[in-house]
Amino acid sequence: MSTGTITEMSENRTKNNILKKIPQVYYFLVIVTVVGLLLDQFFANGNILSNPSILRNIIIRSVSLGIVAVGQTFVMIGASIDLSVAYLISLTAVLTSLIVQGDPARVPMTIAIVLLIGAFVGLINGLVITKLNVNAFIATLGTGLIIKGILNGTFSSGSLGSVPKSFQALGYNSLGPVPYSIILLAAVLLIGWFILSWTKFGAHLYGVGGNILVARLSGLRTSRVLILAHVISSITAVTAGLFIVSRLGSGNPTVGPDGIYDLESVATTVIGGTALSGGRGGVFGTLAGVLIFGVIDTVFNQLGVDTFLKTVLRGAIIILAVASYSVRSTREAA
Amino acid sequence: MTTQVKKPASSNLMGVLVKIWAWIRKIPPVYPIFLVVAFGVSQLNPNFATPNGIMAFIRRAAPLVILAMGQLFVLASGGFDLSQGSVVTLTIIGSSLIIYNNDEYTYLAIAIMFGIGIVVGLVNGFVVAYLKVPSLIATLGMLLLVKGGGLYWTGGAPKGYLSEAYRFIGRGYIENVPLIGRFPMSGVVLLVVAAILIILFHKTNLGKQILAIGDNSQAARLSGVKVRQVRMIAFIISATCSIIAGILVGGYGGSSITAGEGMELQSVSAAVIGGVVLLGGKGSVYDAAFGALTLEAMVSLLNLLGLPKPYRDAVQGLIIIGAVAYSELRTRKHE
Numbered sequence: 001m002s003t004g005t006i007t008e009m010s011e012n013r014t015k016n017n018i019l020k021k022i023p024q025v026y027y028f029l030v031i032v033t034v035v036g037l038l039l040d041q042f043f044a045n046g047n048i049l050s051n052p053s054i055l056r057n058i059i060i061r062s063v064s065l066g067i068v069a070v071g072q073t074f075v076m077i078g079a080s081i082d083l084s085v086a087y088l089i090s091l092t093a094v095l096t097s098l099i100v101q102g103d104p105a106r107v108p109m110t111i112a113i114v115l116l117i118g119a120f121v122g123l124i125n126g127l128v129i130t131k132l133n134v135n136a137f138i139a140t141l142g143t144g145l146i147i148k149g150i151l152n153g154t155f156s157s158g159s160l161g162s163v164p165k166s167f168q169a170l171g172y173n174s175l176g177p178v179p180y181s182i183i184l185l186a187a188v189l190l191i192g193w194f195i196l197s198w199t200k201f202g203a204h205l206y207g208v209g210g211n212i213l214v215a216r217l218s219g220l221r222t223s224r225v226l227i228l229a230h231v232i233s234s235i236t237a238v239t240a241g242l243f244i245v246s247r248l249g250s251g252n253p254t255v256g257p258d259g260i261y262d263l264e265s266v267a268t269t270v271i272g273g274t275a276l277s278g279g280r281g282g283v284f285g286t287l288a289g290v291l292i293f294g295v296i297d298t299v300f301n302q303l304g305v306d307t308f309l310k311t312v313l314r315g316a317i318i319i320l321a322v323a324s325y326s327v328r329s330t331r332e333a334a
Numbered sequence: 335m336t337t338q339v340k341k342p343a344s345s346n347l348m349g350v351l352v353k354i355w356a357w358i359r360k361i362p363p364v365y366p367i368f369l370v371v372a373f374g375v376s377q378l379n380p381n382f383a384t385p386n387g388i389m390a391f392i393r394r395a396a397p398l399v400i401l402a403m404g405q406l407f408v409l410a411s412g413g414f415d416l417s418q419g420s421v422v423t424l425t426i427i428g429s430s431l432i433i434y435n436n437d438e439y440t441y442l443a444i445a446i447m448f449g450i451g452i453v454v455g456l457v458n459g460f461v462v463a464y465l466k467v468p469s470l471i472a473t474l475g476m477l478l479l480v481k482g483g484g485l486y487w488t489g490g491a492p493k494g495y496l497s498e499a500y501r502f503i504g505r506g507y508i509e510n511v512p513l514i515g516r517f518p519m520s521g522v523v524l525l526v527v528a529a530i531l532i533i534l535f536h537k538t539n540l541g542k543q544i545l546a547i548g549d550n551s552q553a554a555r556l557s558g559v560k561v562r563q564v565r566m567i568a569f570i571i572s573a574t575c576s577i578i579a580g581i582l583v584g585g586y587g588g589s590s591i592t593a594g595e596g597m598e599l600q601s602v603s604a605a606v607i608g609g610v611v612l613l614g615g616k617g618s619v620y621d622a623a624f625g626a627l628t629l630e631a632m633v634s635l636l637n638l639l640g641l642p643k644p645y646r647d648a649v650q651g652l653i654i655i656g657a658v659a660y661s662e663l664r665t666r667k668h669e
Contacts, residue, residue: 081470128655128659132655132658132659133662133663134655134658134659135612135613135658137470137602137612138602138606138612138654139655139658141599141602141603141651141654142651142652142654142655143651143655144651145647145648146647146652147648148644148648148651149644149645149647149649149650149651150644150645152643152644152647153644153645153648263416263474266470266471266474267471267474267475270468270471307490308482308483308485308486309482309486310482311479311481311485312478312479312482312486314482315475315476315477315480315481315482316479317475318471318475319461319465319467319471319472319475319476322467322471322472322475323465323467326466326468327465327466329466331466332551332552333462333463333467333468333469334411334412334413334462334468334469334547334548334551334565334613334614
């Protein structure tokens with residue numbers, strides 16, 4: 001029964017013309033970019049267009065947030081949320097640099113260990129939410145606090161350990177003209193898109209997020225679907241942590257919360273058109289949300305906007321971006 | 335009446351016991367937990383159970399209790415207010431900037447901060463109710479707006495200072511009170527705020543309307559609740575509570591740009607420990623207040639047990655998960 005509706009849906013999707021398939025948020029991205037470029041031309045040195053490295057930096061700066069946000073998109077499509085990602089990123093960064101100890105031979109083992117830890121955290125999140133029926137907001141806030149406590153109790157603050165040069169290549173080197181970091185982001189996005197659009201699990205996730213009761217009554221194992229979504233979210237957080245530690249060269253327990261990855265990934269995902277109430281959305285919308293943040297950051301830097309004012313504008317843009325299409329919805333928000 | 339049959343005494347007793355048991359089961363678990371934790375604290379620290387100890391505890395807990403009660407209004411309507419902590423910080427750094435070297439500006443500063451707070455609540459409410467932005471996002475954006483705005487206003491560091499009169503509200507004691515010796519000023523503020531909020535939530539229609547919206551906003555609207563106005567009022571109350579809490583925190587701890595950080599999540603946790611249900615429909619001011627008291631008492635307990643500070647976060651994480659899991663289990667049994 002569920003497969004029937006899924007094939008219908010995908011047929012409908014192919015019938016729609018290409019313009020309708022572009023998530024709304026891309027129009028917003030275009031507006032932000034154009035306005036940003038104009039501001040840059042008139043009020044700054046106009047370097048954004050003439051200097052390709054700036055454009056490349058927008059994307060590189062968006063890589064870590066983009067990777068986390070892909071995972072966040074998964075849980076949010078399932079009408080869940082993951083607030084534990086920030087501390088999981090910190091945990092990954094610290095553990096990676098401590099385990100690897102600058103030894104290139106240990107890199108594969110380290111990556112395997114941190115990915116396993118991430119999967120475990122996701123599993124716990126998923127189990128607490130589905131089996132103990134704890135609201136996802138509280139559950140992941142709680143696991144985040146637990147990780148934070150363990151992290152700050154066990155490791156001193158400041159930089160810890162170091163990663164080998166070969167590992168730093170992920171953050172700095174490039175394949176031809178394309179930096180590895182962009183390839184990483186693209187790979188995560190494509191995998192996320194593939195899982196959501198072309199696998200049974202993806203379809204089930206939309207079903208669970210749309211209406212969990214209906215999904216359960218039509219025979220879905222809703223718990224398993226949600227648990228897997230949380231495992232995916234945690235694994236993307238670990239991936240982002242690995243990328244960050246490769247950029248920084250050593251782990252620091254504050255990298256996650258400093259980047260506000262938890263709330264920013266939620267914000268970019270919502271800006272990208274994924275509903276907090278679940279059932280709708282996709283990774284490419286989220287990418288646009290992340291790029292909007294990247295463009296805004298770059299433009300502000302070009303204009304030399306005060307850091308605090310930047311925070312203010314960021315807050316305003318989050319609200320306005322979401323409001324720009326939520327205002328037309330007929331549904332009440334809470 | 336005339337058909338009264340004398341029941342055997344034993345079954346009568348059983349009936350009474352069953353009734354008592356049913357009544358006990360209705361008590362939210364937060365109250366016995368609070369008593370147990372408070373008992374634990376008083377065992378480890380004999381000072382705690384003295385009038386002085388209790389007064390010091392009230393003084394310390396007052397801001398979080400006020401925040402949690404304010405947060406309740408938004409939580410019960412089905413939303414979140416994540417801007418609370420940033421409003422607390424703004425209140426402190428804003429007040430000290432306004433007062434600067436002029437003690438007579440104390441009340442002016444408080445009035446201005448209340449004005450700003452009401453505007454913040456109004457905007458939160460407007461964005462959620464009229465622009466239909468989910469409150470999680472709306473108040474997160476407001477968090478950034480208020481935090482950035484406050485730092486921009488003061489240039490990134492606390493400027494000026496808080497006058498003695500201002501600080502008295504958060505840390506002072508009223509001396510020579512009959513029976514109990516002295517009573518913290520923040521306790522007075524807490525009692526006044528609690529009385530107002532209890533009346534608003536439990537004695538007027540507002541509380542019922544908020545709960546109705548949290549339960550099912552469509553149904554509430556169809557039965558004549560002005561959903562948008564009520565939502566806005568909830569956010570204004572929460573923001574006003576944040577301002578009051580900010581005044582107390584500033585008085586207690588002095589001016590700092592990180593004073594309010596994370597308080598929004600603490601107040602949500604406190605309300606949840608008290609048994610308030612996220613996404614709306616269930617909760618009471620008493621539960622939220624006792625949740626906050628329990629959270630503060632637990633922090634004292636962990637302190638006394640000598641747990642290093644970072645691990646307290648971990649324990650708090652476990653506690654909030656446990657509290658929600660337990661209340662879920664309870665409600666499922668009842669249904």
